[in-house]
Amino acid sequence: MTVHSPLRTEFPGRPEPAERTPTPTRPAWRRRLTRADEKASPYLYVSPFFILFGLVGLFPLVYTAYVSVHEWNLIGGEGDFVGLKNYTDVLAQPYFWNALRNTISIFLLSSVPQIILALLIAAALDSGLRARTFWRMGVLLPYVVAPVAVALIFSNLFGDKFGLFNHLLGLVGLDPIQWHKDVLPSHVAIATMVNFRWTGYNALIFLAAMQAIPRDYYEAAMIDGAGRIRTFFSITIPQLRATIIFVVITSTIGGLQIFDEPRMYDTAGMGGADRQWQTLTLYLYHLGWTQKNFGRASAVAWMLFLIVVVFAVINFLVTRRISSKGSR
Amino acid sequence: MASRTTPRMASRKATRTTRTGRIAVTAALSVGVLAALTACGGGSDAADAAKTSSASGPVTLTLATFNQFGYDELIPEFEATHPNIKVTHKKAATSNEARDNFFTRLAAGSGMADVEAVEVDWLPEMLQYSDKFNDLNSPDVQGRWLDWKAKAATDAKGHLIGYGTDSGPEAICYRSDLFKKAGLPSDRDSVAKFFGTTWDSYFAAGKQFKAKSNVPFFDSIGATYQGMINQVQAAYENPSDGTVTATDNPEVKKIYDQVVQAGITDGLSAKLQQWSDDWTASFQKDGFATMLCPGWMVGVIEGNAKGVKGWDVANTFPGGGGNWGGSYLTVPKQSAHPKEAQELAAWLTAPEQQIKAFKKVGAFPSQKAALESPELAAVTVASFNNAPTGKIFAERAKAVTMSPFKGTKYFAINDAMQQALTRVEQGTSPQDSWNKWVSDVKALG
Numbered sequence: 178m179t180v181h182s183p184l185r186t187e188f189p190g191r192p193e194p195a196e197r198t199p200t201p202t203r204p205a206w207r208r209r210l211t212r213a214d215e216k217a218s219p220y221l222y223v224s225p226f227f228i229l230f231g232l233v234g235l236f237p238l239v240y241t242a243y244v245s246v247h248e249w250n251l252i253g254g255e256g257d258f259v260g261l262k263n264y265t266d267v268l269a270q271p272y273f274w275n276a277l278r279n280t281i282s283i284f285l286l287s288s289v290p291q292i293i294l295a296l297l298i299a300a301a302l303d304s305g306l307r308a309r310t311f312w313r314m315g316v317l318l319p320y321v322v323a324p325v326a327v328a329l330i331f332s333n334l335f336g337d338k339f340g341l342f343n344h345l346l347g348l349v350g351l352d353p354i355q356w357h358k359d360v361l362p363s364h365v366a367i368a369t370m371v372n373f374r375w376t377g378y379n380a381l382i383f384l385a386a387m388q389a390i391p392r393d394y395y396e397a398a399m400i401d402g403a404g405r406i407r408t409f410f411s412i413t414i415p416q417l418r419a420t421i422i423f424v425v426i427t428s429t430i431g432g433l434q435i436f437d438e439p440r441m442y443d444t445a446g447m448g449g450a451d452r453q454w455q456t457l458t459l460y461l462y463h464l465g466w467t468q469k470n471f472g473r474a475s476a477v478a479w480m481l482f483l484i485v486v487v488f489a490v491i492n493f494l495v496t497r498r499i500s501s502k503g504s505r
Numbered sequence: 506m507a508s509r510t511t512p513r514m515a516s517r518k519a520t521r522t523t524r525t526g527r528i529a530v531t532a533a534l535s536v537g538v539l540a541a542l543t544a545c546g547g548g549s550d551a552a553d554a555a556k557t558s559s560a561s562g563p564v565t566l567t568l569a570t571f572n573q574f575g576y577d578e579l580i581p582e583f584e585a586t587h588p589n590i591k592v593t594h595k596k597a598a599t600s601n602e603a604r605d606n607f608f609t610r611l612a613a614g615s616g617m618a619d620v621e622a623v624e625v626d627w628l629p630e631m632l633q634y635s636d637k638f639n640d641l642n643s644p645d646v647q648g649r650w651l652d653w654k655a656k657a658a659t660d661a662k663g664h665l666i667g668y669g670t671d672s673g674p675e676a677i678c679y680r681s682d683l684f685k686k687a688g689l690p691s692d693r694d695s696v697a698k699f700f701g702t703t704w705d706s707y708f709a710a711g712k713q714f715k716a717k718s719n720v721p722f723f724d725s726i727g728a729t730y731q732g733m734i735n736q737v738q739a740a741y742e743n744p745s746d747g748t749v750t751a752t753d754n755p756e757v758k759k760i761y762d763q764v765v766q767a768g769i770t771d772g773l774s775a776k777l778q779q780w781s782d783d784w785t786a787s788f789q790k791d792g793f794a795t796m797l798c799p800g801w802m803v804g805v806i807e808g809n810a811k812g813v814k815g816w817d818v819a820n821t822f823p824g825g826g827g828n829w830g831g832s833y834l835t836v837p838k839q840s841a842h843p844k845e846a847q848e849l850a851a852w853l854t855a856p857e858q859q860i861k862a863f864k865k866v867g868a869f870p871s872q873k874a875a876l877e878s879p880e881l882a883a884v885t886v887a888s889f890n891n892a893p894t895g896k897i898f899a900e901r902a903k904a905v906t907m908s909p910f911k912g913t914k915y916f917a918i919n920d921a922m923q924q925a926l927t928r929v930e931q932g933t934s935p936q937d938s939w940n941k942w943v944s945d946v947k948a949l950g
Contacts, residue, residue, distance in 0.1 A: 339786035358931040450927030
């Protein structure tokens with residue numbers, strides 16, 4: 178966006194070349210060069226990003242599509258062209274649907290509470306706390322810890338027989354939860370790791386946006402007799418609309434591609450003996466690296482891409498509607 | 506706090522600049538990463554150049570192992586005797602993890618260590634790509650290993666792809682204190698007799714133990730199954746043509762039924778998956794009383810059961826001898842220093858070194874000379890009630906009469922079977938779990 182501004186500021190200066198034209202010393206090609214410079218250089222300035230994106234983003238995307246319509250062994254390499262066979266093969270496998278269910282379940286269990294919690298934490302941090310910087314740094318701390326380390330610590334806490342959480346449940350007389358056996362508890366455990374890591378990060382993004390909300394609005398609302406809860410829902414949330422959309426979409430993308438936490442949740446790394454917590458990315462990894470079938474793995478990768486796009490669009494539409502209602 | 510009073514427009518502009526800022530940062534970061542990558546590439550090229558120009562210059566080798574090879578103290582010794590070679594040792598936690606790394610880097614064509622350890626379970630899989638590894642045949646190492654050990658790592662062209670490190674002759678490890686508490690014989694000779702020599706007698710002993718103790722008899726049906734299936738000549742694949750026979754092999758089904766009967770119906774299993782957090786923690790909490798125990802497992806138990814007294818090892822193994830695991834050192838063609846790498850692999854797998862590794866972590870030698878060495882026979886393990894493990898495992902090694910055939914799909918099929926057994930321990934009915942395994946194996950194609 179800032180890229181366009183130099184162009185625009187040049188426009189008022191446009192008449193200048195017209196004044197210059199009479200001067201015969203200035204050759205036409207130079208003028209053309211100047212104009213080309215004005216037109217092209219902004220694109221040149223942004224080009225490094227797009228060149229890099231082409232190399233590490235677009236090219237792999239297209240190449241994955243190419244791999245997905247071929248028989249392809251991890252080590253053997255390219256085989257015959259098979260069309261959409263890899264896609265139909267994968268869609269016919271119950272593990273794909275199982276992985277899709279797990280992915281969506283873990284995504285919902287992590288993203289929803291995470292964003293609500295992050296909003297509340299941000300609201301708390303936005304109020305007049307003592308040692309504000311300390312608290313603000315504190316919520317970011319889990320983000321600094323490597324995901325694999327988080328997963329190792331949490332999978333220890335979530336041990337079925339000797340884990341801390343089941344020990345605590347035992348102290349209050351509850352039956353232990355089979356964290357590695359039952360589907361929902363395993364998803365809750367993995368979502369907990371994700372939330373632990375990302376809540377503080379999102380809270381800081383919300384906090385930054387909250388700080389930009391003009392205080393006059395709150396003062397006016399207070400004079401009209403609105404309480405803190407009313408101002409939170411009627412001023413803070415609507416004013417955060419753009420930020421909420423951003424956070425929802427980034428966490429959708431991240432949530433649907435979750436890998437580290439479920440991979441480290443047990444030692445086999447396959448997503449459980451009955452694939453209780455095998456997410457799509459784990460399934461993809463299993464196809465590609467254990468079965469060495471890159472064709473099928475690429476097909477899953479493409480379907481995952483489409484699923485992420487669909488979810489991101491749905492979320493974008495939903496969040497835009499919900500929060501704009503309040504602001505109008 | 507100026508930002509608190511900025512008007513809305515300004516705040517919007519602020520968000521915009523932060524976003525472009527973020528893109529700029531991303532771009533800058535990516536440029537940085539690219540630069541670092543190219544720098545890395547350049548670095549190794551430079552190293553190659555240095556190597557070819559002056560072969561005598563110091564060479565840094567990487568060695569990739571997993572679990573416990575017992576090389577930590579051997580490496581400084583090697584460096585001391587080979588002043589031109591520095592060794593960086595990378596350790597993966599489990600064999601599965603090492604396998605994933607191994608094949609990913611093999612496929613990528615770069616990033617492998619100069620010396621890569623390979624476990625016998627995925628050796629057949631890697632032998633398919635034996636042309637990506639250096640032939641390590643050399644008169645110096647001729648006849649160094651037990652015949653079956655060297656044969657397994659020789660490809661169709663007669664190239665020796667890996668130098669054998671350890672082997673896994675199996676005995677049974679048990680908690681003598683828990684046996685004593687249950688009023689059963691607890692010294693290792695009487696326990697060996699108590700266990701008997703067949704799986705039936707071992708499970709019968711388990712039932713007797715269970716009648717007198719609250720502690721489960723063995724750790725998991727998966728681990729026990731592993732010991733049983735390793736006694737089947739061709740469990741999953743037909744040795745002559747490599748076709749998958751696993752799901753129709755009556756021997757596999759029989760073992761499955763037998764181990765489920767003992768572990769689940771008779772309740773002998775602690776249902777602790779090997780290597781899980783619970784399994785590791787259970788060594789401190791009387792998790793189970795016995796387990797199948799290849800030589801290298803002694804080191805694992807020692808590590809997990811620190812401070813727990815009572816582990817011992819009985820000189821017997823149901824169903825004849827058994828071998829579980831054992832590894833090889835290979836030199837991928839990716840290595841920039843194959844000569845030095847081979848030197849390191851040959852040195853580490855020499856009988857003298859392997860005996861030291863055995864003393865350290867219980868990785869039992871696969872070298873003929875080591876098995877006959879009096880030094881090995883004298884090895885005892887203090888934390889195992891001074892059990893003469895050298896003598897016991899040498900005898901167990903002699904009881905191994907065959908080496909099971911493991912084809913290219915062995916690893917994947919066996920992994921699926923381990924998951925099937927885990928499902929049974931988690932409450933799935935044995936028949937459902939078996940059916941799921943059958944469809945898993947079929948899906949492998």
